[in-house]
Amino acid sequence: MNEDITCQEVKDRLEKGDKFNFIDVREEWEYEEANIGATLIPLGDLPTRISEIESMKNEEIIVHCKSGARSGRAKKFLNSQGFTNVRNMEGGITAYLEL
Template sequence: MKNHLSSKEYLSLREKKASLITIDVREQWEHEEDPVGTLHISVYELPKNLDKISQYKNHDIVVCCKTGKRGLIAMKLLKANGFTSVKNLEGGITALKDIYEFNSI
């Protein structure tokens, strides 16, 4: 199974699945600057907050950060803790913003 979603795949999935959970794993200041996601938990805070999101273990989850690196860490952590359908937003928020800028031309 593919572990990453491109920005286009993510936007398409988000349109089709109202139940999709997006977790922004960036720092608080980054999230405040560009809020994305249904939940915000920094990748560094994720291990001690797994109980707060345990109800989503069987939901489709996409984790996102600025470039995809912290998202990859978060995805692996969630999968190791029993979350069944987790994907990382490839290229992160940066890639997502590129699509919006391209489409607005």
């Protein structure tokens, strides 16, 4: 199972300009309130939009939500669909914005 990632690690990678697959599984209204550059695919839409990320199956994908719960479910779902390197950002955007 892939290790999750801390908010600090994500922040450091974003500040360095690292390119990685970054998915926000919150709802659109939450994304509009605050986002940190991830692609928005709400958790409920993930099953029907999986074709959009199919090419990333063997690449690192970092998922985040508000607190880490929905992105934890997204990670489980993606793993069940054959994605091999999905990491959940611990604490979600709430913790990230407190850094």
